[in-house]
Amino acid sequence: MEALDQTLIERYLANEMTTTEKSHFEKRLALESELQQELEEYKLVMEAIKLAERQELLQRFRDRDKILDRKSRNYSIRPNRRYWVLSAAAIVMMVIAWRFFIQPAHHADQAQDFPKDSTLIQQNLPVQQDTPQEDKINNEKKEEVKKVTTKPNGKELYADNFEPYTDDSLNPTSRSDEDDMSALEKFQLSYWNRNYKEALAAFQKLIPAQQENDNLRFLKANAMMALGQLEEAAILLDGVSKNPKSMYKTEALYYLALCEVRNEHFDSAKKNLTTYLGDPGSLQKAKAKTILTKLE
Amino acid sequence: MRSVVLIKPPGYLLRLSSMEKAESVSESIIRSLSEGNMKVLDQLYDSYRDDFLRWAGQRFHVKNRDDLLDAWHDTMIMFYEQVRDKKLTQLTCEVKTYLFTIGYRRLIKWHKRNEKIDLVEDVNANNDIDESINVLEQEEINEQKEKLLMTAILELPNKTRQILIKRFMGKMSIPEIMAEMEYGSENAVSVTLSRGLKQLKKLIMERMASQKEWKR
Numbered sequence: 333m334e335a336l337d338q339t340l341i342e343r344y345l346a347n348e349m350t351t352t353e354k355s356h357f358e359k360r361l362a363l364e365s366e367l368q369q370e371l372e373e374y375k376l377v378m379e380a381i382k383l384a385e386r387q388e389l390l391q392r393f394r395d396r397d398k399i400l401d402r403k404s405r406n407y408s409i410r411p412n413r414r415y416w417v418l419s420a421a422a423i424v425m426m427v428i429a430w431r432f433f434i435q436p437a438h439h440a441d442q443a444q445d446f447p448k449d450s451t452l453i454q455q456n457l458p459v460q461q462d463t464p465q466e467d468k469i470n471n472e473k474k475e476e477v478k479k480v481t482t483k484p485n486g487k488e489l490y491a492d493n494f495e496p497y498t499d500d501s502l503n504p505t506s507r508s509d510e511d512d513m514s515a516l517e518k519f520q521l522s523y524w525n526r527n528y529k530e531a532l533a534a535f536q537k538l539i540p541a542q543q544e545n546d547n548l549r550f551l552k553a554n555a556m557m558a559l560g561q562l563e564e565a566a567i568l569l570d571g572v573s574k575n576p577k578s579m580y581k582t583e584a585l586y587y588l589a590l591c592e593v594r595n596e597h598f599d600s601a602k603k604n605l606t607t608y609l610g611d612p613g614s615l616q617k618a619k620a621k622t623i624l625t626k627l628e
Numbered sequence: 629m630r631s632v633v634l635i636k637p638p639g640y641l642l643r644l645s646s647m648e649k650a651e652s653v654s655e656s657i658i659r660s661l662s663e664g665n666m667k668v669l670d671q672l673y674d675s676y677r678d679d680f681l682r683w684a685g686q687r688f689h690v691k692n693r694d695d696l697l698d699a700w701h702d703t704m705i706m707f708y709e710q711v712r713d714k715k716l717t718q719l720t721c722e723v724k725t726y727l728f729t730i731g732y733r734r735l736i737k738w739h740k741r742n743e744k745i746d747l748v749e750d751v752n753a754n755n756d757i758d759e760s761i762n763v764l765e766q767e768e769i770n771e772q773k774e775k776l777l778m779t780a781i782l783e784l785p786n787k788t789r790q791i792l793i794k795r796f797m798g799k800m801s802i803p804e805i806m807a808e809m810e811y812g813s814e815n816a817v818s819v820t821l822s823r824g825l826k827q828l829k830k831l832i833m834e835r836m837a838s839q840k841e842w843k844r
Contacts, residue, residue, distance in 0.1 A: 342825065346796060377829050378796060380777035384789055385797045386705055387778065392666075393701045396673055404678065 337367060341374050484626050490594035493619050496526070496554040497583060516542060519551075528555040546571065546578035553587065566591035573604075582611045586620055598627050654719040654726075661711045664798050673704055676724050680731055688735050699738065703731040712797065776839065780831040788824035795821055 343349050344357055361368050504520050513521065519534035535543065535552050542548055550572045556565035569591065572584035585608040592601035605624045608614050660668045680703070681696050690696050707727055710716035719726055781789060791809065794800045802814045802821075811817050 338822065338826070342822070346799070373829055373833065374825070376777065376832050377825060380781040380828060380832060381792045381796050383774055383778050384781045385793045388793070389705050389708065390701055392670075393673060393704060396670060397677075397697060400674060400677060 337370065341371055344371070345374060345378055484593075484598065486593045486596040486598070489623055489626060490590055493593075493623055494557060494587075494590050496528070496558045497551070497580070497587065498524070502551075515539075516548075519548070523551050523555060526558075528558045531555045532559070546575045547580055550578065550580035550584055550587075553584070557587065557591065562591045562594055566595075582608065582613050583615060585611075586614065586616050589620070589623070593623060593627070602627050654721075654723050657723055658711050658717060658719065661708065662714065662717075664800070669704065669708055672707075672723065672727070676727060679724070680728060683728065684731060684735055687732075688739060690735070695738070699731050699734050702734050703727055706730050706734075712799075772839075776835050777832060780835055781828060783831055784824060784828060788820055788827075791817065791821050792824050792828070 340349075340357055344354070349357060361371060502520065502524055504517065504524055515534050515537035519531055519538065522528070522530035522534055532552065532555050535548070535555075538548070549568045553565040553568040553572070556562070556568070566588055569584045569588040572578050572580055573582075573588055575581060578584070585604050589601045589604040589608065592598070592604065602624060605620050605627075609617060609620050609624070614620065657668055657672065677700055680700050681693065684690065684696050684699060685693075704727070707716075707730060781792075784792075787809070791805055794805050794808070795802075800808070802817050805811070805821075806814050806817045809817070811820075
């Protein structure tokens, strides 16, 4: 087959022929069986290319499945925990109800039916013979044990409550010409897509005035937290929380407290959470309250 | 230049009650996708996957999650190919509704096929059996052909395969491929393309010939 025919077939399959060219080529096809045969063979080639593309798409989707499943596993921890808390609360309520509404009558009966039991309890009472001094030491020891056992776990608390800040206003609805995006647009887009590494890289390319902007620094701090760079994030958040002009002034306090929780600086975390909860504009009150309760 | 259209989260789409808004979102999605913007496809995939799995799982009582995922993969591939081939240029409903309809049809087909397989296993003199066997035989032939074609194209170097996909599936021009794949000249792209096509055709023909020999 001539090289020209090969080119023609390529152009025909790529749908790049003009109407005249196409009509001329199709006329030739009707007359030349060799050309027809060649085209049929190339149609198989096209089918193979189509299959290869499908295979690539399938791989692309499988990769996305992995990402999505990993994300949903992280998210599903919280609802489960909520169910556990609700179940525990329900059990506690049932126990209380049983204790106060059902038990008293039963107890009265028991006391009458088995007076010996009461006596036994009375007899056991004198066993407690600790002196006041020993009592105090024991109490202190108990307090210590209590402190050790109930010390909050900063890592866990952080993991349970940290989620990079986001709201609908951050959603860049449409952008034309991805390649022509400004560094700021790239930063916003990467942040929105949770590509925090890319977001930080884009932040480095912002002009100095933008890098000094506390609203952008707040998002940068969140990206850093997502990547585990907590100390630098805390410095940024501290600055943002002290800037009355920043729209994230209040939320910065919450994230700062989270950094402190993670580093087990519980006192300053408590202080910041209390200030945060005192602000009527705070958005994550429920989480802040939960953390505070656990810290106390 | 490729344009990027970011899709709002599903909640936002669901709140869109006016047809106009739904159409404009759908149009921009279709336009971006037909221009080859794969990020749009990713976002569509992510936004509706879990909704689809929940919805389809309840509707078809499919317990195996992988079956539902397969259906969702096929749905997205079908949607992409329809847009790519310009068979789908506009929608009068939301993209989500359209996707779920494709998925629904795909699952119905799968469901029916499974029923037919059951009939084949159960050797009753059922009228549908012959038809089922034909369907299965046809599928087997298609599977063999697909396997042959896939094996052939996988023998090509990755870069050549990418050029072929971009040129014939992505409908990209030679200069566009040159820019995207960082080739030094248009001629280099054309040569790789032509050689790739010839090589692939040769591989397919050789494999087909040896398969025919083997069958004899």
